[in-house]
Amino acid sequence: MQYHRRQGGFVKLFGLIFVLVLIGGGIFMLSSDSFEKESPKISYKNPTIWNLKDSFFVGFTDDSGIREYSISINDNGSKIPLELVKEEATKCDIPVNTNNVCVSFKKPQQVKSSNESLELEVVAIDNSKWNFFSGNTTTENIKITIDAKNPQVAIVAHSYKITQGGSALVVFRAVDDNLDSIQITNGQYIFKPQPFYKDGFYISLVAWDKGESTFDGKIEVKDKAGNVSIVPINFYLQKRQYRDSTIPLTDNFIDGKITSLTQEIGERDISEFPNKVSLFKYINEEVRDYSFNRIYEVASVYDRDSIVSDFKINPFAPLKNPAVMASFGDSRSFSYQGEIVSRSNHMGLDIASIKQAPVISSNNGVVSLNEFVGIDGNAVVIYHGLGLSTLYAHLTSSNVGVGDEVFSGDIIANTGATGLALGDHLHFSVLIQGYEARTAEWMDKDWIRDNITDVILESKQIIDRL
Structure with a gap:
């Protein structure tokens, strides 16, 4: 009897161990990677x-x-x-x-x-x-x-020529069942077109960077299958020589304007700079880059989806009876004690009138920026449609706010000397999808007629016949 009880105990123990093994194995299987x-x-x-x-x-x-x-x-x-x-x-x-x-x-x-x-x-x-x-x-x-077919792309009309540093317009048709993206390149920048007039047609302003010796304008259309069509835009290319000048820096200028602007910006302490040249380079290069990027950030963002039925623009004349102080495209070298220490390009038009002169909006638009922007000082940007914006810089004060609608003839601000400005004046820039373009063109009614208004009119007449 004792043997059987002992045998039964072993069986129960073995069964318990077996159950525990099964449970442990199950837990392991459930928890193991x-x-x-x-x-x-x-x-x-x-x-x-x-x-x-x-x-x-x-x-x-x-x-x-x-x-x-x-x-x-x-x-x-x-x-x-x-x-x-x-x-x-x-x-x-x-x-x-x-x-x-x-x-x-x-x-x-x-x-x-x-x-x-x-x-x-x-x-x-x-x-x-x-x-x-x-x-x-x-x-x-x-x-x-x-989908093995390339998108169909055909140019409808475009400006006859584009000048180095200047602007031009192109209208084209792009058709594909699986259309994905459309862009225009000039060899350096990318421009995004907008729908125009009727379904399948597109319009865009483009600009030629004044620092680039060539302009390779192309329309690139891609569908969702990865098919790509590339069509060149055969503008007549007109080279232009811009003025080069060397400006000597004085201690008074650096100790005065440059130092005070650095303090006004407030990002770095004057004691951080080992010498006067490094202080000037900070303003002329680092702060200038910030200013460009901030203006580009604002002027490159706008409604690209709404169809453009027409685009009319007046010649820009932001000041009455102004004197030209500096032109668009001037290349400037800055020297200190006989040595070139920094360079920059002046990408706008400096004009002056009386002090605190009223600044006029020549065209309808919407204010997209109104703030202090580095070397531009107090600045206003107005969007006029079709990727075209204008910049008004060095202002003393402004009469508008972001989101305000302005109309042709409105006084939007007063000139001043804020930012990197030695005297009261207006820095005026034209921006094509955020990139600076030659201001003289957009202040010339004949250029606007020949390169913008007539091209749009011709395009609509052609489209109506198709």
Whole structure:
């Protein structure tokens, strides 16, 4: 009897141990990364439109890693495996680690450019020991729309010429069922066109940076499949020579205007600068760059989606009977004790009249900036439409606020000497999508008629005939 009781005890103990092992094993399986239950994730371009020219990329991600993967074409019930090339994870826009896989494939022979679509079966199995060590499986069917046609682009009309440092206008048509992006480049800057007059037509002002010797104007249209059409804009290019000058710096100027402006900005203490040259370079270079970037930030943001039906602009004349103090495009070198220490470009027109002269808005617009901006001092920016803004700088005071609508003939401010200005005057700039352009053009009614107004009128007449 004692033997049987002892034997029964062993059986109970063994059973308890077995149950504990099962429970422990279950807990281990549920908590261990080796037995994770998450299925692999499959990522690909969305929307799924393919031009058959570029490679198509598919990414696989899983915490336990990818053990197997395959991609096949579903062709009337049969599956045709594709030859896959392993790629860097960044090409599939997935995290870079050893658990993830990125693959690509090129146009299969079975698929023609005339096909409207194709269907893929994508399978991925991870390294998990779940499902009795067989892992988790994801199967996904992907329907890809085929678009192998380039967008259609045709120029309707444009300004005859563009001058170095100046502006021009272009109107064109861009058509594609899967249109994605449209931009104009000049070899340096990018300009975004706006819808114009009727569906499928676009309009844009462009500018040629005065510091660039060439202008390579092109319209680039891209669709969602990655097809790209590039069309040159055949402006007549007119080179222009701008004035170079050397300005000697004096101790009085640095100790006076430069020091006081640094203190007014308040970003750095005068004691931080080891010498007078470094103090001047801070204002002329670092603060100047800040001022440019701030003005660009404001003038480059506007409604680009609303259709432009017309655009009328008066010649700008911000002061009555002004005297010109400095012209657009002047290149300035600054010397101290006989040595060139800094350079800058004057990208506006300096004009002066009486002190505290009223500043006039020559055109309707909306105020997009009214604040103290580095070397520009108290400044106002007005947006006039079609990417065109104007800057009024060195003001003593202004009569407008951000968001205010102004009209032709309104007095918006008074001239002054704030910022980097030695005497009372107005710094006036014209901005094309945030980039400075030659002011003289926009103050000339004949230039505006020939290069803007007539081009828009001609474009509308052509579009009406199409």
